[in-house]
Amino acid sequence: MHSADLIVIGAGPAGMSAARRAAGSGLSVLLLDEQPTPGGQIYRDVDRASKTRGAILGSDFTDGRALTRGLAHENITHLRGAVVWQIEEATRVNFTRNGKAELAEGRRILLATGALERPMPVPGWTLPGVMTAGAAQIMLKQSDIACERAVLVGSGPLLYLVATQMVRAGVPPLALVETQTKADLARSLRHLGGALRGWPYLLKGLRMLWELRRAGITRHVGASDIAVEGDRNASGVTFRVGGIGHRIACDTVLLHHGVVPNTQAARSIDIPHRWDDAQGCFAPECDEWGRTAVSTVFIAGDGAGIGGARAAALAGEISALEIARDLGRMTEEERDAEARPLRSGLGAERAARPFIDSAYPPYPGALAPADDTIVCRCEEVTAGDIRRTAGLGCLGPNQAKAFVRAGMGPCQGRYCGLSVTRILSDMNGIPPDATGYYRIRPPLKPVTLGEIAALAEHETVEVGK
Amino acid sequence: MKPDSPFREIDPETDRVTVRFGSSELSLPRGENLAGALLVAGVMPFRHTPLSGAPRGPFCMMGACYDCLVEIDGINRQACMLQVTEGLQIERPSINRAIKGAGNA
Numbered sequence: 070m071h072s073a074d075l076i077v078i079g080a081g082p083a084g085m086s087a088a089r090r091a092a093g094s095g096l097s098v099l100l101l102d103e104q105p106t107p108g109g110q111i112y113r114d115v116d117r118a119s120k121t122r123g124a125i126l127g128s129d130f131t132d133g134r135a136l137t138r139g140l141a142h143e144n145i146t147h148l149r150g151a152v153v154w155q156i157e158e159a160t161r162v163n164f165t166r167n168g169k170a171e172l173a174e175g176r177r178i179l180l181a182t183g184a185l186e187r188p189m190p191v192p193g194w195t196l197p198g199v200m201t202a203g204a205a206q207i208m209l210k211q212s213d214i215a216c217e218r219a220v221l222v223g224s225g226p227l228l229y230l231v232a233t234q235m236v237r238a239g240v241p242p243l244a245l246v247e248t249q250t251k252a253d254l255a256r257s258l259r260h261l262g263g264a265l266r267g268w269p270y271l272l273k274g275l276r277m278l279w280e281l282r283r284a285g286i287t288r289h290v291g292a293s294d295i296a297v298e299g300d301r302n303a304s305g306v307t308f309r310v311g312g313i314g315h316r317i318a319c320d321t322v323l324l325h326h327g328v329v330p331n332t333q334a335a336r337s338i339d340i341p342h343r344w345d346d347a348q349g350c351f352a353p354e355c356d357e358w359g360r361t362a363v364s365t366v367f368i369a370g371d372g373a374g375i376g377g378a379r380a381a382a383l384a385g386e387i388s389a390l391e392i393a394r395d396l397g398r399m400t401e402e403e404r405d406a407e408a409r410p411l412r413s414g415l416g417a418e419r420a421a422r423p424f425i426d427s428a429y430p431p432y433p434g435a436l437a438p439a440d441d442t443i444v445c446r447c448e449e450v451t452a453g454d455i456r457r458t459a460g461l462g463c464l465g466p467n468q469a470k471a472f473v474r475a476g477m478g479p480c481q482g483r484y485c486g487l488s489v490t491r492i493l494s495d496m497n498g499i500p501p502d503a504t505g506y507y508r509i510r511p512p513l514k515p516v517t518l519g520e521i522a523a524l525a526e527h528e529t530v531e532v533g534k
Numbered sequence: 535m536k537p538d539s540p541f542r543e544i545d546p547e548t549d550r551v552t553v554r555f556g557s558s559e560l561s562l563p564r565g566e567n568l569a570g571a572l573l574v575a576g577v578m579p580f581r582h583t584p585l586s587g588a589p590r591g592p593f594c595m596m597g598a599c600y601d602c603l604v605e606i607d608g609i610n611r612q613a614c615m616l617q618v619t620e621g622l623q624i625e626r627p628s629i630n631r632a633i634k635g636a637g638n639a
């Protein structure tokens with residue numbers, strides 16, 4: 070068994086910066102991530118990226134090396150390829166590594182499991198050749214792989230970022246089909262004050278748009294009635310703009326309309342969540358240090374609410390400070406003094422968020438999908454199936470699950486949970502908070518009996534000192 | 535396999551190993567992401583759904599959707615979470631086992 074003062078789950082910006090700060094305060098840290106290299110989603114595989122790849126992905130990507138370098142600290146043990154599948158008694162973490170289950174005990178646990186792309190159920194989204202925009206970016210970051218003849222569909226800064234990265238890679242997308250409207254932009258202008266405080270993000274956005282324009286990429290803005298065509302594979306996208314129908318023939322369709330907190334681990338230990346109307350998702354309830362209702366468990370980064378990579382790194386450090394105080398490594402005064410500049414940085418990072426969230430809202434057509442659109446990819450349950458369960462008296466996702474198996478597949482509702490909550494909430498006229506979400510039970514990821522059998526032969530390993 | 539895959543390695547890796555996918559032999563870049571390497575090699579779909587038999591391929595590339603499941607040594611695994619190693623023997627998951635994941639019944 071491993072043991073440490075602090076177990077950090079997730080080696081993205083939040084987890085890496087928390088690990089470093091905690092280690093610097095004298096805590097022993099065990100950092101677990103299922104990926105073979107540190108970086109999380111934004112800095113995926115940053116240490117292996119070649120010069121050309123670094124140029125394609127930009128300095129926002131290569132900046133992540135400062136964080137991965139920080140992991141070289143004597144108090145930090147980073148286990149790569151460690152898939153966490155269960156948290157017990159708020160202090161023990163079960164994970165699988167190299168086909169064997171292992172156990173770790175920590176006095177405190179920090180969940181830094183990041184975000185998932187918001188489910189975007191549109192007709193045809195289960196066809197081979199349809200992926201998320203983030204998936205295309207992961208292939209570019211990790212393996213130098215580009216998607217040819219691709220159409221990017223949806224909304225938000227990440228859609229533009231992936232488009233510019235594809236342009237720089239020499240494999241530009243055929244077009245962008247964007248779902249935000251002029252009315253969204255007009256509404257977002259009341260947040261312009263905050264956005265100006267977060268001006269670097271605005272500038273970045275404008276630069277990306279300019280880069281796309283210079284590359285001659287067509288942008289269809291205000292698109293609705295989006296559907297992916299294809300028989301065995303995606304072969305085209307259809308949509309309407311201003312009442313006019315369009316069709317673009319293509320080989321890959323990359324969907325994206327924002328990211329939402331990955332709440333699976335937090336939910337599995339019954340940490341309470343609340344609905345965030347501005348971001349259209351659930352977020353765990355945490356105090357200003359990231360502490361949850363389970364007092365030994367903290368959450369930092371996009372898993373606690375979407376704020377982006379820099380905000381995630383700052384939040385990770387803030388949680389680490391309170392954990393260090395909690396374990397007697399610093400006084401309250403020291404903690405507050407060190408947290409002060411981090412908090413002001415966090416405020417600046419979050420300033421542009423309300424503007425971005427309202428200028429690039431989720432695609433309405435995917436929040437209320439047509440009856441015959443599949444919502445639960447694993448069990449092939451349609452929006453109409455879910456609506457019918459509301460007619461049968463189902464108020465929440467767990468009841469609907471019992472009727473139609475939505476959320477029963479291996480993804481455990483990661484790509485249908487929010488859709489099901491939203492559909493039931495709309496049908497029953499009950500707010501999302503009261504409608505609730507799937508009950509998540511371990512294992513968070515499938516684990517085999519063979520892997521668990523290996524646990525019996527564990528030995529005790531002390532991490533750090 | 536199909537040479538007309540829409541997925542392309544920008545800077546093809548020269549260090550390659552041989553793996554089997556079903557009845558075909560593929561030469562894949564050592565150490566790279568298995569799902570990505572299979573896509574470049576023209577493998578599609580990866581699996582069929584147990585319910586309707588619909589074809590599926592990688593969707594999220596981050597271990598969340600399970601649409602990239604393949605069978606290796608009798609166990610269903612997420613190809614996007616694996617690296618290419620010499621001599622892998624990969625099969626399409628047999629339909630009735632696909633959804634049960636790796637023994638998570």
Ligand SMILES: Cc1cc2nc3c(=O)[nH]c(=O)nc-3n(C[C@H](O)[C@H](O)[C@H](O)COP(=O)(O)OP(=O)(O)OC[C@H]3O[C@@H](n4cnc5c(N)ncnc54)[C@H](O)[C@@H]3O)c2cc1C
Pocket residue numbers: 078079080081082083084101102103104108109110111112151152153154181182183184185186203204206207227230328334369370371372377378379381513514596
């Ligand atoms: C696909 C994708 C691409 C993105 N690309 C960008 C981008 O280019 N630029 C940008 O500004 N923002 C991007 N984002 C937004 C991103 O969420 C944040 O910018 C940033 O990565 C958040 O940092 P984090 O530390 O909170 O989480 P992440 O960086 O997401 O890190 C979470 C880590 O937790 C690990 N993890 C999760 N569950 C488990 C488990 N059960 N067991 C073990 N490990 C686990 C994951 O492997 C991951 O490495 C992207 C988001 C997604 C989903």
Ligand code: FES
Pocket residue numbers: 569591592593594595596597598599600601602603612613614615
């Ligand atoms: S592509 Fe989603 S789990 Fe592998």
